[in-house]
Amino acid sequence: MKAEIITIGDEILIGQIIDTNSAWIAEQLNGAGVRVVQISSVQDDRDHIFNALNEAKDRADIVLITGGLGPTKDDITKETLGDYFQSNFVFNKDVFENIVRIFKPRRIPVLSVNKQQANVPDNCDILPNKYGTAPGMWFEKEGTVFVSMPGIPHEMKALVSDYVIPKIKSQFDTPIIYHKTVLTQGLGEAKLAEKIEEWRKSLGLYDIKLAFLPSVNSVRLRLSSYGGGRAEQKVIEDKIVELHEILPDLIFGYDKQTLEEVVGKLLKKKQKAISTAESCTGGNVAGRLTRISGSSAYFLGSVVSYSDAIKTDLLNVSKSDLEQHGAVSKQVVEQMALGVKKKLNTDYSIATSGIAGPTGGTDQKPVGTIWVAVATPTEVVSKMFRFGEDREINVERTVITALNLLRKQIIKPEL
């Protein structure tokens, strides 16, 4: 079964917003055994929307459409779909009551533009929007299903989870698509590919597809089997066991796992606490660790020491080391790690100090020079990295590198 996703809105085409909805929808569809064959973003323009609907109808069994359902004049999706499906518009009491329900506790008056949202096509199923005023609409035309939803992410997500996926599963006989992604850190794409070439070739025997997905400082390996069942799932799992033998140190997790999740689980299991002392990462290591709900069980706090005075006053970094070696040095970053660990009374700590850029570099310490330290219950280790010139990427790489350095220290066998 094939699906297509159409996003309507000039804001994507002029680059004002990034389309994050489509990736999320695609993931849900894949999970339900529906293969996404194309994602398209088109203009808030009647002819263009018609054209996209026609093209999608020829390729897909189900077409999910987001965007253009707002109460304002620039949103033309509902009218256009009405034309496309030759609908009459009728006032829908349930939709209107939902609008009132949403507005009442916020003490916002229901305006006439909002009330108009209760006029809906008479030849579609209405899917209730629990978080917003524009309902979802499920049309069928010449054997293809078209579902229109608002583009506001949490409204769309509730509609997909609560109505669209269950309706697809009940109306269609969907196969199983199985994906499993192995997360690696430490080798570039080409080197990794060379290392696992023999293993990769063996996947062909079982009709398993492999994709290399490089991102900032890590490479993900995605294994996929289409149209298969439990047996193919088992083969993929066995192949991953083999991969562990080929790459013993490089695999840190699977699928949507993140380093902060992996590290958090380890700390929780070992009942250890962590703190951070951050200079170049400016709070982002702490911000990343606290993305995990329940992180307060192991994350106690952080000192973001952007200025040198805070490094000496709060973290007990030696003034003379700061003067002699500079803030971006092995001496200072290790003292930061030890200082915050003591001050916040934790078992582990992470410290970062570097030149994130794009300015501030010197000949000896160019932009991208970054020190990371991890203090453990028994020692402090540190490492220098030379990243690039982009401030945002440098911060991101430092965060990932620091978390992975911590992970390796936590899992290191005790002597």
Added chain:
Amino acid sequence: MKAEIITIGDEILIGQIIDTNSAWIAEQLNGAGVRVVQISSVQDDRDHIFNALNEAKDRADIVLITGGLGPTKDDITKETLGDYFQSNFVFNKDVFENIVRIFKPRRIPVLSVNKQQANVPDNCDILPNKYGTAPGMWFEKEGTVFVSMPGIPHEMKALVSDYVIPKIKSQFDTPIIYHKTVLTQGLGEAKLAEKIEEWRKSLGLYDIKLAFLPSVNSVRLRLSSYGGGRAEQKVIEDKIVELHEILPDLIFGYDKQTLEEVVGKLLKKKQKAISTAESCTGGNVAGRLTRISGSSAYFLGSVVSYSDAIKTDLLNVSKSDLEQHGAVSKQVVEQMALGVKKKLNTDYSIATSGIAGPTGGTDQKPVGTIWVAVATPTEVVSKMFRFGEDREINVERTVITALNLLRKQIIKPEL
């Protein structure tokens, strides 16, 4: 002049990665007077790529293609384009030397898979990739330009900026598209629309298009004129002056400005320093402030006090207030703000304390209850918010709300 963007790669269609490239490319094209009419993501599949190229050829003058140029076997774009444009492949010495140049300083051996990247179609212009091994390729077929680029963002961005946009400008006579976006915070989309309805209607006279772009805790208003010149630009600027009179307090910036940028500029201009004391935001206010290069001129540091012990020990929050009112209270958040301001010796400070969720709520303080305080040189102000149940969105809303509260305090006329 019309453009289309095609992204090749299964990883987008299964929802594994979000396509951020297309938005960036669209923005550059718009800036060069090229209107993007469609963005499509298609599979790593020969027939599907052919189909997408054919469809785009009928709609657009220029088609920008990203992805599928990696050294590994799952990347089929180069071969497929070779078939589509009926190319012969030839070894390109410049491309090979670029590969060697990139690998040498990293001490990575040039593998045969990398060397194959130097085999390129003989009927395209090669665009040098300064950050990676796969070059850009500029084809022309039946009056349409097709440019293929790698999908790795910084490689693609350098190719677009250095070669694609200059080549478009030199080969084509492009009109001026002018966009200006007004950033507002404080009113929802419908309420804002009602407030500016008369003004909106007046835009029609000048052929200016208005779009409402709601995001987490703010609404952006985008004004666009197509095919115009300096005169239309002037009209848009005049209309924005009018808008300021209708919405005196709600506008905080323009276009791609961010609150951290606006706040940073204000602090820099007034030569004031800021610190943060963060509980529920876990370092994200600090992380946001330090996104700005040069923020060390006004941002000194932060204490992330996830545990109560850190609130009392480092921020001097009263133990009895913590016990009596709880960490999520006016008393505690104000003391956090005053505590960090004093400890880090800054002029202003921001403090946050709340229940980010999804767990940890009580009847009196449900998930989403968040206190924000701003301490100024003369006072401390605080405000409670009731956000929703999503942890990530709550943190994001708190960061934005806190920065805007700070902004309003900084620009408040002194008595």
